[in-house]
Amino acid sequence: AQSVTQLDSQVPVFEEAPVELRCNYSSSVSVYLFWYVQYPNQGLQLLLKYLSGSTLVKGINGFEAEFNKSQTSFHLRKPSVHISDTAEYFCAVSPPQGGSYIPTFGRGTSLIVHP
């Protein structure tokens, strides 16, 4: 079985500062990894995904994440955040092909951007 740990429940940051949201996964097999964002009163939206290939993945809204197999991590980064990035961010994992792709979500990290 796969699991995901998001180490920070809340990350406060000032506008235009860089941010990193941490995600570690646990799995005995290779996995697919995702970051979703949930803005207030909305559903989830896929930010980016790692399937294979390059370990640096670029997503929407200027976000990127790096897959690190040796550290079993998939941290999300943005070099300069905006007020509008305030949202809940979920890391998720799903097992490789042949199994169900239904993701397992981490507990979420609240990104709070202050002016």
Added chain:
Amino acid sequence: DTEVTQTPKHLVMGMTNKKSLKCEQHMGHRAMYWYKQKAKKPPELMFVYSYEKLSINESVPSRFSPECPNSSLLNLHLHALQPEDSALYLCASSQGTGGRGPPAEQYFGPGTRLTVT
């Protein structure tokens, strides 16, 4: 059109009421999902439909009854709910749920905010 729509946006119901949540997608997706989400928590999977057949039921109480009338529609019928069932109910869809090749992206609707009084 990459949109999943859900109605109603908000619903307040008593414990003896019967109501339904509706979800619709026109992306030709063959997998549809119901999730329950409490505040500041991740979504919890409730049901999965694949090709209009129920494929996963995550031990959800029988007071929640899903229905998939066709490949574009997904309903969740509610009856005799409890106050602890108050939550955001999210619908999602994807091209499939598994098999060969990379996983299909899930598209989520905006959710129905349910309050049980």
